[in-house]
Amino acid sequence: IVLGFGLKLLGRKRKQRFIGNILLGIGFIFLGMKVMSESVVPLKDHALFKETLINLEHIPLLALLVSALFTSIIQSSTATMGLTISLAMQGLISLNLAVPIILGSHLGSCSTVLFAGIGASMSAKRVTLAICRGKF
Structure with a gap:
């Protein structure tokens, strides 16, 4: 999530921001699964x-x-x-x-x-x- 947010926020090129969005989305999916498992x-x-x-x-x-x-x-x-x-x-x-x-x-x-x-x-x-x- 941190890496994705960093790329999204600080990426200079459009492709870097796009990859940041992908990493951020995947990170949130895994975070959600972890929270649901722990709940x-x-x-x-x-x-x-x-x-x-x-x-x-x-x-x-x-x-x-x-x-x-x-x-x-x-x-x-x-x-x-x-x-x-x-x-x-x-x-x-x-x-x-x-x-x-x-x-x-x-x-x-x-x-x-x-x-x-x-x-x-x-x-x-x-x-x-x-x-x-x-x-x-």
């Missing part, structure tokens, strides 16, 4: 959270629906996937639970587009369905 560490010892994850693992459809609702609320399937990766890195979820969560995050990210299509023309509804279909 789930306290959940490792939380009994109710662990029990909920175990129950969701036995009912994949419920995990998918919870994930879709969560993603609809936060409006970011990428954040849901990042959180899922963090939980998997901590050993809190298995692949059997991660798959429905990821599918639910894709479904939840379609909610905004589907709501936008309500009351719209038939052509607009087709576009919203095409956008959601492209995610699967």
Whole structure:
């Protein structure tokens, strides 16, 4: 992040500033992943959270629906996937639970587009369905 910021701020040539932007962006992505990974560490010892994850693992459809609702609320399937990766890195979820969560995050990210299509023309509804279909 520091190197990217330095190149962006002090770069004399356009190419140097461009490389600074790239390094800055990549740095922030890794910083965000680190923060998300560290934020789930306290959940490792939380009994109710662990029990909920175990129950969701036995009912994949419920995990998918919870994930879709969560993603609809936060409006970011990428954040849901990042959180899922963090939980998997901590050993809190298995692949059997991660798959429905990821599918639910894709479904939840379609909610905004589907709501936008309500009351719209038939052509607009087709576009919203095409956008959601492209995610699967």
